[in-house]
Amino acid sequence: MGLAAILKSRKTRRDMMWGLIFISPWIIGFLLFNLYPTLASFYYGFTNKALIKPPEWVGIANYTKMFTKDDLFVKAIVNTIYMVVFGVSLNIIFAFFTALLLNMEIKGLSVYRTIFYLPTIMPPVAGVLLWLWILNPRYGILNYFLSLIGIRGPAWFADPLWSKPSVLLMGLWGIGGSTVLYLAALKGVPVEYYESAMLDGANWLQRTLKITIPLVSPVTLFISITSTIGAFQIFTQSFIAGGENGAGWPRDSLLFYAVYVYQNAFRYLKMGYASAMAWILFLIILAVTFVMLRSSAHFTHYEM
Amino acid sequence: MEKRKLNRRDFLRLSALTVTGAALAACNPPSPTAAPTLPPAAATEAPTAVPQAAGGGTMVFWPEWGGKDADALKVQVDKFSSESGIKVDYQPIRDHARMIASISAGEPPDLLMTWDANAVGSWGFEGALKDLGPYIQGAKMDTTQFFDIGMVAGNLMGTKQIGIPLTNYITSVLYFNKDALTKAGLDPAKPPETWEDVWAASEKITVMENNQLKALGFLVSQGQQGHPTLMAYAYGGSIWSDDFKQVTPDSDANVEGLKWMQQFYTKYTNAELQRWISSVSQDVSVPTDVLYTGEGAMRIDGEWVPSFAEKLDPKPNIGMGWLPYPAAKPDVKGTMTANSNPMVIPTAAKNPDAGFKFVEFISKAENSAPMCVLVGNASPTKDGVAAQIAATKSEMYKFILQEMWTKGKIKSMTINSPMGSQYMDAYGRARDKILQDGADALTEMKKVKDEIQPQLDEALKKLGM
Numbered sequence: 001m002g003l004a005a006i007l008k009s010r011k012t013r014r015d016m017m018w019g020l021i022f023i024s025p026w027i028i029g030f031l032l033f034n035l036y037p038t039l040a041s042f043y044y045g046f047t048n049k050a051l052i053k054p055p056e057w058v059g060i061a062n063y064t065k066m067f068t069k070d071d072l073f074v075k076a077i078v079n080t081i082y083m084v085v086f087g088v089s090l091n092i093i094f095a096f097f098t099a100l101l102l103n104m105e106i107k108g109l110s111v112y113r114t115i116f117y118l119p120t121i122m123p124p125v126a127g128v129l130l131w132l133w134i135l136n137p138r139y140g141i142l143n144y145f146l147s148l149i150g151i152r153g154p155a156w157f158a159d160p161l162w163s164k165p166s167v168l169l170m171g172l173w174g175i176g177g178s179t180v181l182y183l184a185a186l187k188g189v190p191v192e193y194y195e196s197a198m199l200d201g202a203n204w205l206q207r208t209l210k211i212t213i214p215l216v217s218p219v220t221l222f223i224s225i226t227s228t229i230g231a232f233q234i235f236t237q238s239f240i241a242g243g244e245n246g247a248g249w250p251r252d253s254l255l256f257y258a259v260y261v262y263q264n265a266f267r268y269l270k271m272g273y274a275s276a277m278a279w280i281l282f283l284i285i286l287a288v289t290f291v292m293l294r295s296s297a298h299f300t301h302y303e304m
Numbered sequence: 305m306e307k308r309k310l311n312r313r314d315f316l317r318l319s320a321l322t323v324t325g326a327a328l329a330a331c332n333p334p335s336p337t338a339a340p341t342l343p344p345a346a347a348t349e350a351p352t353a354v355p356q357a358a359g360g361g362t363m364v365f366w367p368e369w370g371g372k373d374a375d376a377l378k379v380q381v382d383k384f385s386s387e388s389g390i391k392v393d394y395q396p397i398r399d400h401a402r403m404i405a406s407i408s409a410g411e412p413p414d415l416l417m418t419w420d421a422n423a424v425g426s427w428g429f430e431g432a433l434k435d436l437g438p439y440i441q442g443a444k445m446d447t448t449q450f451f452d453i454g455m456v457a458g459n460l461m462g463t464k465q466i467g468i469p470l471t472n473y474i475t476s477v478l479y480f481n482k483d484a485l486t487k488a489g490l491d492p493a494k495p496p497e498t499w500e501d502v503w504a505a506s507e508k509i510t511v512m513e514n515n516q517l518k519a520l521g522f523l524v525s526q527g528q529q530g531h532p533t534l535m536a537y538a539y540g541g542s543i544w545s546d547d548f549k550q551v552t553p554d555s556d557a558n559v560e561g562l563k564w565m566q567q568f569y570t571k572y573t574n575a576e577l578q579r580w581i582s583s584v585s586q587d588v589s590v591p592t593d594v595l596y597t598g599e600g601a602m603r604i605d606g607e608w609v610p611s612f613a614e615k616l617d618p619k620p621n622i623g624m625g626w627l628p629y630p631a632a633k634p635d636v637k638g639t640m641t642a643n644s645n646p647m648v649i650p651t652a653a654k655n656p657d658a659g660f661k662f663v664e665f666i667s668k669a670e671n672s673a674p675m676c677v678l679v680g681n682a683s684p685t686k687d688g689v690a691a692q693i694a695a696t697k698s699e700m701y702k703f704i705l706q707e708m709w710t711k712g713k714i715k716s717m718t719i720n721s722p723m724g725s726q727y728m729d730a731y732g733r734a735r736d737k738i739l740q741d742g743a744d745a746l747t748e749m750k751k752v753k754d755e756i757q758p759q760l761d762e763a764l765k766k767l768g769m
Contacts, residue, residue: 022320051408051430052651138583155575158582246729250578251736266401267725269426271408 045276050269062276073277075252076260082164083256084231084288087171091227092220095175099182100212113183120176128240131170132157157241160253167237167254178223185216214301221300225292232285233258257281363658364393364413366403367470368420368645369679371589376678377470384665390658407432412650415659417470421457422728424646425720428466429767434649435464439660445667449685451709457644457718461548461769467646468663471672471681474607474708475528475717476538476627476641478502483621484509484519484601495625497637499538499564502602502628509601510572517572517580519599524568524577525739526586527605532731533641534604535561537715538627540636543731544719549764551723551756553731553749560630562738562745574740588612596620607708610700611680624700626708640712645681682709722763727756 020027045062047055066073102113119127134140135156143153154162193211202210213220238254239247239262247263248255261281265274367377374396381394395413397403400423406412407427418424427433436458440447447455451472458467482492488508496502506521528534532553536543541557544550552558569577584594586603589612594600596613604627613620629636647666649659665671672683673691682705683689693705721727734748 018317018320021317051404051427051432052410053431136583137579140583155579155582158578159575246732251740252733262401266404267423267729269404269430 041275041278044272045279047272048270049272049275051271055272058272062273063280065273066277066280072252072255072260076255076257079164079253079255080232080234080257083167083234084228086164086168087231087234088224088227090168090172091175091178092223094172095178095223096182096213096216096220098175098179099186100208102179102183103186116179117176119173122174124236125240127173128170128237131166131173132241135166135169158250160251163241163250163253167234167241170237178227181219181223182216185219186212189215217300218302221292221296225289228288228292229285232281232288235259235262360389360391361655361658362391362393363415363655363662364395365415365417365659365662366395366397366413367417368398368400368403369396369417370398373679376675380666380671380675381662383671384662388658388661388665390661392662407650407652410652412652414653414655415647415649415662417645417647419643419645421467421644421646421718421720422724424458424467424648425460425718425724426722427648428460428464428720429722429763432651433466434651434653434656435466436468436649436660436663437465439663440465440468443660443664445664449687450667451642451682451684451686451714453642453714453716453718454644454646454684456716457720458646458648460720463769467644467648468667469644469684470647470666471676471679472642472644472684473681474640474642474704474712474714475531476534476604476639477607477609477704477708478602478625478627479595479605479609479622480602480625481595481598481600481621482623484521484598487598488521488601492623495623496602496628497625498631499628500631503564503567506568506602512572512576515576517576519601520572520577520580521601522568523581523586523594523600523603524565525735526581526600527603528641529565529604531641531717532728532735533715533717533719534627535565537639537641538636539564539630540633540639542715544721548719548721549760549769551727551753551760553734553752554746559745559749562735562749564630566739566742566745569739570742578740591616591620593620595622607682607701607704608680610698610704611678614698614700624703626712638711638713640708640714641717642682642714643717644684721760722767723756723760726759727752730755 044055046057046059048058048061049055098116102109102116106112122130134142137143137153137155137158140153140156142156146153156162156166189212193215194207197207197211234256235258238256238259241254242249247259257277258281261274261277264270264277365381367374369377377396378394381392384390385392393413400418400420403412403416403418404427412432424433450469454469454472455465457469457472459465478495480492480495485492485495485505488505490505490508496505502522509519509521510517511519523529533543536553536555536558539557539561541552541555543553543555543558545552584599585592586595586600587593588595588605588609591597595603595605596616609622609624613622626638627640629639647663649656649663653659666675667685667688669683669685669687669691672685672688673695676683676688676692677695680701683692689705689709693702696702696705730752731749734752737743738745738748
């Protein structure tokens, strides 16, 4: 039955009208604060929009400049991809193994689960400031523990070679959300599979590789996609860690894509160029997500 | 007639209608404003009389200060309100993005004050700020009273005056820890005068153990020495031409200054310096500041330091001196750099006249001086500084006002240019290569010039300059 046929009924039309009225606040908000700015930024990407002067059409000049003249654009992309590749994979690995630990029936389990989840609810800015202290080269607690075993810890955030690993380390602190998802998935794995495998002589590793990992693969896919989208937009850590040294410190090693977009928009007032960059990021994320979804059939199992 | 009861379905329908109506009523698109255009260079405008605010009304004021500085300014804001009858919505905001968003959306405050005078230049060149020239002329303000650098910081390369300084501040005082100098066998009553003296003193004070830096004599590239303009001025030159239309990072003075800084990185290694610098506290409001503890014995910093240091208990044992100069160029002696906190009125301000009335009010010595004593910045006018000297109890700060402001050769750190921010960032990257990688100073600075000058030429051409 087509929509036209459905709407022929007066009662249906009335119900439709009331339904739209009920959801109209959301629709209005979406149109004004999502769709309009999105379309506007698409248009601005083809202009030299700055602060308040009317934008002038420049065609694809912004995009051309991005790919041919802007070295920092390339640096920002490379830095961001680094975080995506290593950040997402480490997040998944650590969250999975933490969930395995928290799935054990031991005393005080609820306390451990709370401890592991707590950092997730800490405001990101506070978290970064805390980690700046933990990773202080001379007075930080991590380098102190390393010194006890005779290792002189690196300069962490102050060293361009170690700044991104510092951010990755910081990111591992916040695996609570992914851990909870894995925990829920682990609870859904039928115990009979493990019993059956044990009867066949499978050890822990075999059971994990052949049963656990395949059966939680849907959650792995979800975390991969959401973490990838989040990692591409990494901003706060770089912005706060840079502090008075400027975003991207040290030596642009923490110049991430979103940070560079922000710099172009709010420091250089190149709103048009920043808009073009934002759309390129959108297309990159879209492409990566599409590839991940299309290839997911090969590694995602919804049942044994 | 039978009374009709309101059933749940009808109640929900009515509620939905009410909420939708409220949401629609709240959507108030901004009234369109005509895009302002920058007047052509050297155009003169006939002065217009500033309409006298009839008393009453409201103005919105966003100063980019916090803590004690915002509190000190609030005292004057309240005084202005009671004298003028104008209610001031005072919101100290330390967020450039918010300021830009408000300007861009056509909903700016009536008066803005930012410490980032470079940003003001960028906004001004975009036509986002009012030309205060007609206001100044209409109010018959005596601009000769103002220190030059304050007016330069609010001027768009000679085309129009878009900012009036709330305060000015010298940024190139050489502070030192007296105990650290004494411990190294130096006389704290005779601080280093030349850059060569600073290097020699620093070598005596710096402590390296097992190739690890434990104490640093001079905090190279820290404090205000990190500002791109400082070392060029300190060596008798500049990174801008006199008319600000040429960038000159490859000037002899700037290159010499960078080579002086480079010797620290060569001697102590970049890795050790970065490690040490990033681990210490450099916050003048807390007792653990490395200058106060003596771990970092000397630093170039701003005139606000005494206002923080003297509030600590116990007071840190620090002294101060003039910005060093090269021994081979004694004529550079007395050069100091300064910056400004410009007050600006956005073009789309709803009550610009009230905004300027506050500018007039706070520029008067009797209002500016008491605020500046608390903030630790210099009053923007000569009368204001004189009143400030009389009210200042701090001997250290009195020296800055009495000696440095009146006898110093003050150079402006702020250059309002359409490429100001990009230039500073490109300079910073090149300087990192020079200092941290040992790259050749002249080669890298020439690259900066090659990168920025064409963009500046194009931007000035678009502005008709």
